[in-house]
Amino acid sequence: MRVQVIDHPLVAHKVSVLRDKNTPSPVFRQLTDELVTLLAYEATREVKTVQVEVETPVAVTIGTAFAKPTPLVVPILRAGLGMLEGMTRLVPTAEVGFLGMARNEETLDIITYAERLPADLTGRQVFVLDPMLATGGTLIESIKFLFDRGAEDVTCICLIAAPEGLARLEAAYGDNDKVHLVLASLDERLDENAYIVPGLGDAGDRLYGVAH
Numbered sequence: 001m002r003v004q005v006i007d008h009p010l011v012a013h014k015v016s017v018l019r020d021k022n023t024p025s026p027v028f029r030q031l032t033d034e035l036v037t038l039l040a041y042e043a044t045r046e047v048k049t050v051q052v053e054v055e056t057p058v059a060v061t062i063g064t065a066f067a068k069p070t071p072l073v074v075p076i077l078r079a080g081l082g083m084l085e086g087m088t089r090l091v092p093t094a095e096v097g098f099l100g101m102a103r104n105e106e107t108l109d110i111i112t113y114a115e116r117l118p119a120d121l122t123g124r125q126v127f128v129l130d131p132m133l134a135t136g137g138t139l140i141e142s143i144k145f146l147f148d149r150g151a152e153d154v155t156c157i158c159l160i161a162a163p164e165g166l167a168r169l170e171a172a173y174g175d176n177d178k179v180h181l182v183l184a185s186l187d188e189r190l191d192e193n194a195y196i197v198p199g200l201g202d203a204g205d206r207l208y209g210v211a212h
């Protein structure tokens with residue numbers, strides 16, 4: 001598994017504003033969108049391409065296009081939905097599949113309540129979007145789901161991760177070179193409720209309002 005924490009002032013600035021508890025939802029959504037585009041630049045470095053002929057007004061040259069099958073982007077509902085548009089703006093030919101997962105805040109078990117994905121992912125490069133990697137339960141479940149369907153490789157774009165979740169992910173996929181994780185920040189720890197410290201609170205609630 002390859003882990004990249006993007007060390008860039010633009011990313012650091014946007015994450016800082018995102019963390020601020022006084023940042024309202026519309027700004028939070030905008031920053032989430034902008035951060036994805038910055039992280040996606042690195043996350044898509046290994047996307048498969050083919051050479052194509054391009055005719056410029058001056059000459060014929062060789063250009064680059066995404067290979068087929070086209071990449072699949074999978075936002076993990078709810079919070080991952082806030083990252084979708086920023087990603088598809090950069091990879092407009094990507095297809096989109098959905099996984100709805102929620103963490104039971106008492107047991108921390110993961111409930112998969114929605115799934116809308118191609119039945120066969122053989123040969124597909126998959127990009128998973130979820131802003132928070134806390135205990136790692138959600139991401140481990142998602143990656144397993146995608147490999148079970150035949151995904152060729154899985155790149156996860158997360159905004160903030162906890163060391164505890166990263167360690168669980170390493171234990172599950174550490175020697176799998178088909179898993180790639182791109183982060184904006186690796187934070188200090190989890191608190192007693194398994195929230196990331198300092199984190200930004202509940203990403204889904206901050207994007208869309210308190211769920212229950």
Ligand SMILES: O=P(O)(O)OC[C@H]1O[C@H](OP(=O)(O)OP(=O)(O)O)[C@H](O)[C@@H]1O
Pocket residue numbers: 076077078079080101102103104110130131132133134135136137138139165194202203204205211
């Ligand atoms: O690493 P974990 O401990 O599994 O926690 C991370 C998950 O928690 C959040 O989702 P949540 O369950 O709050 O659902 P939501 O997006 O609907 O708010 C977050 O978006 C991740 O999916």
Ligand SMILES: O=c1cc[nH]c(=O)[nH]1
Pocket residue numbers: 079132134194195196197199200201202203204
């Ligand atoms: O800090 C956390 C942990 C899990 N889910 C969130 O949205 N935030």
Ligand SMILES: [Mg+2]
Pocket residue numbers: 079202203204205
């Ligand atoms: Mg939530």
